[in-house]
Amino acid sequence: MFRSVLQLRSGRGLLIRGLGTHRGGSTLDWDEKVSEIKKKIKSILPGEASTPLYDTSHLPPEHSDVVIVGGGVLGLSVAFWLKKLQKKGDGIRVLVVERDHTYSKASTVLSVGGIRQQFSLPENVQLSLFSVDFLRNINEYLAVVDSPPVDLQFNPSGYLLLASEKSASTLENRVKMQRQEGAKVCLMSPEQLQNKFPWMNTKGVALASYGMEGEGWFDPWSLLQGLRRKLQSMGVLFCQGEVTRFITSSNRMVTSSGEEVVLKRIYEVHVKMNNSLEYQPVECAIVINAAGAWSGQIAELAGIGKGPPGTLQGTKLPVEPRKRYVYVWHCPQGPGLEMPFVANTNGVYFRREGLGNNYLGGCSPTEEEEPDSTNLDVDHNFFQDRVWPHLAERVPAFQSLKVRNAWAGYYDYNTFDQNGVVGPHPLVVNMYFATGFSGHGLQHAPAVGRAVAEMVLDGHFQTINMSPFLFSRFHLGEKFQEDNIF
Ligand SMILES: Cc1cc2nc3c(=O)[nH]c(=O)nc-3n(C[C@H](O)[C@H](O)[C@H](O)COP(=O)(O)OP(=O)(O)OC[C@H]3O[C@@H](n4cnc5c(N)ncnc54)[C@H](O)[C@@H]3O)c2cc1C
Structure with a gap:
């Protein structure tokens, strides 16, 4: 038979x-x-x-040296730099696990694509300086033989940060620091503002800073696709599925101060495939947590934060999804091509969107106003009550405008100090973070990917000292606060 x-x-x-x-x-x-x-x-x-x-x-391999959880811009950047910096002949096997290849909720594609040099911390300025250089030379990094060049649709344009009387000296000090780091930023008085941007009402503005180079916006989707195509050519493996579990081994240790700690190592990642009732186990040496707004949940899966409160074991990764709205409006009498990205004194931001007198903008809610983050519905009243009055005050032409479109996306929000988390976890020793950038992760992805790859391959940061971004600061209570967040 x-x-x-x-x-x-x-x-x-x-x-x-x-x-x-x-x-x-x-x-x-x-x-x-x-x-x-x-x-x-x-x-x-x-x-x-x-x-x-x-x-x-479509199944993942049974073994991979590195498993990256999350195929957004940060995950792909880490994969790129791991392959680029690996020693000749090493042939590191890298697997990117992404649960949604349409990226319908991913922050990367729902962002507004901006890059600026004007941050409050020198390290973030350094990240921006490298990233803008990467974007400028994108085809030196991401070119693939016989494929068309990557077109990021980069739109060079300065950021204009407005300061009130109260915040003017802080702005001035920050600009001093940004210049020391090598950023091209200038200060402008209200009179200078009025001359350069006659469509603006400068009431309540005491000082402004303006980026003269290395700032603007680009298409995040093009960057993501460019990275993806390059990674495929470099032999990086992709799999569509959800990471649902980590299997770990433990080792009890006594620290030099006599404290007993349990060190853990992930040796297997479980990936649940779409439309499957089963998971696929993948043995690995290193796990990168690049799950964006969901990276707090991925950390929890590895047992991070599940110890007694106040201990290192009990310290959570403080990254969670926070919903942010973006509104697009049309205003026939609005400012022309010379309009920069404007961050108003109260945090409302706006910029041009393409040509044809279209604009986009928004504003972060206060802690009390934080909207429900279980869905991506847009609150149109938020524009009416919290955004539009400030637009109309700053740019009188915006008194009459028509909202044409709106969307919401998640900030990968670090509730501790609104800054990135980079490098290994001190107890789950082979989980590395590339997350928590709270609204500036897209622009910093090229530099952060490189930093994480350096840490994985060499055991320390080589180019930019990212030590202040390590997880241990949450346990030590040492904030590394980034204040220039919109
Ligand atoms: C409205 C808005 C405007 C923004 N504007 C800017 C800006 O102008 N400039 C800037 O630099 N940044 C901006 N940001 C922030 C920026 O978008 C993010 O910091 C950045 O995209 C984070 O990238 P990521 O790869 O970590 O996250 P994501 O792009 O969200 O990718 C994470 C991926 O992980 C996947 N994932 C999660 N859990 C699992 C799992 N268990 N298994 C498998 N996959 C999983 C998700 O599906 C997702 O695709 C903005 C964000 C928003 C929402």
């Missing part, structure tokens, strides 16, 4: 092993027999196609 038609490979899906070779001795001819078998197969298994019965090409 027929040899085995189907064979179940334990835990890794159903594989067809081939039909048997029996001929003769039957009342049915060979073609009818095959057709009968195919019908039987269809009745046992879901799906229409019988060859291949179950395509396994």
